[in-house]
Amino acid sequence: MSETRTCSWCGMEGITGGCPHCTRWIKHAPKRHEMTPEERMAEVRDHTKLEVPFTAWHLRMQEVIGRPVLVHEFNTDNLENLILEAGDKRDVPADPLNLAALPPDIEVVLIPEMWPYRRVNYTPDDLELGENHE
Numbered sequence: 396m397s398e399t400r401t402c403s404w405c406g407m408e409g410i411t412g413g414c415p416h417c418t419r420w421i422k423h424a425p426k427r428h429e430m431t432p433e434e435r436m437a438e439v440r441d442h443t444k445l446e447v448p449f450t451a452w453h454l455r456m457q458e459v460i461g462r463p464v465l466v467h468e469f470n471t472d473n474l475e476n477l478i479l480e481a482g483d484k485r486d487v488p489a490d491p492l493n494l495a496a497l498p499p500d501i502e503v504v505l506i507p508e509m510w511p512y513r514r515v516n517y518t519p520d521d522l523e524l525g526e527n528h529e
């Protein structure tokens with residue numbers, strides 16, 4: 396029998412894997428436009444507590460932040476920028492590819508069809524994940 400734990404987001408006890416309560420909640424969670432900037436900032440700040448399957452977590456963070464967000468943007472050094480962005484308080488434009496970090500003599504070609512930087516629209520049905528999907 397696998398070890399159980401308590402969800403750090405909702406407090407549900409006895410869970411293994413993703414929290415079923417939070418996974419249900421996330422399907423009907425308020426949309427970005429229904430939340431205050433402070434609520435959005437708090438949710439991104441506490442994102443590590445959200446114990447749901449990865450895809451559900453990623454889609455939720457993109458909804459709250461308001462744009463497609465690459466996973467590496469959640470690194471510790473950049474997290475405060477994402478929190479500010481969720482609250483519409485970021486005054487520096489997002490740089491998801493971190494192009495500013497590239498040496499100036501590197502030539503970069505972006506191919507629009509391969510560029511995932513577009514608004515992600517999803518429905519609750521997109522979050523119907525299989526039992527073993529983490």
Ligand SMILES: [Zn+2]
Binds near residue numbers: 402404406417418
């Ligand atoms: Zn939970």
